[in-house]
Amino acid sequence: MKRIISGIVLVTLGVAMAHAAGNATEGKTAYDKSCRNCHGPAGEANPAIAKMMKVDIPNLGSPEVQKMSDEDLSKIITGGKGKMQPMRSVTGKAVDDVVAYVRTLKK
Numbered sequence: 001m002k003r004i005i006s007g008i009v010l011v012t013l014g015v016a017m018a019h020a021a022g023n024a025t026e027g028k029t030a031y032d033k034s035c036r037n038c039h040g041p042a043g044e045a046n047p048a049i050a051k052m053m054k055v056d057i058p059n060l061g062s063p064e065v066q067k068m069s070d071e072d073l074s075k076i077i078t079g080g081k082g083k084m085q086p087m088r089s090v091t092g093k094a095v096d097d098v099v100a101y102v103r104t105l106k107k
Contacts, residue, residue: 022093027101030094034087043105055083061105073099 032041038049043060050057058065065073074095080086090098 022096022098022100024097024100024104026094027097027099028104030090030098031101034089035098038084043102053083059107060102061107063107066103066106070096070099073102 031039038046038057039060040046045057045059076084077087077090077095077098
């Protein structure tokens with residue numbers, strides 16, 4: 001009986017986690033609309049924007065970015081960081097979708 005209950009709990013958690021994860025395909029659409037100008041088409045910084053703003057824009061596929069938690073990435077998208085302003089056009093499920101897309105950029 002304990003095995004059955006444990007199995008049900010694991011399946012339920014797995015389903016819940018799958019629903020919590022974003023959709024990378026939809027995330028690419030949101031990324032292209034709201035993030036691409038500064039972060040480039042493949043997550044590599046737009047050098048002209050970086051120079052103009054006098055900042056280093058991290059490569060989103062770099063180990064430094066990829067080791068960040070989904071929660072940390074979500075906070076940066078919604079709250080900004082340094083000179084990066086919050087992305088007010090990326091809200092709700094779209095935040096999870098963009099995070100899922102950023103994960104596909106891993107080098």
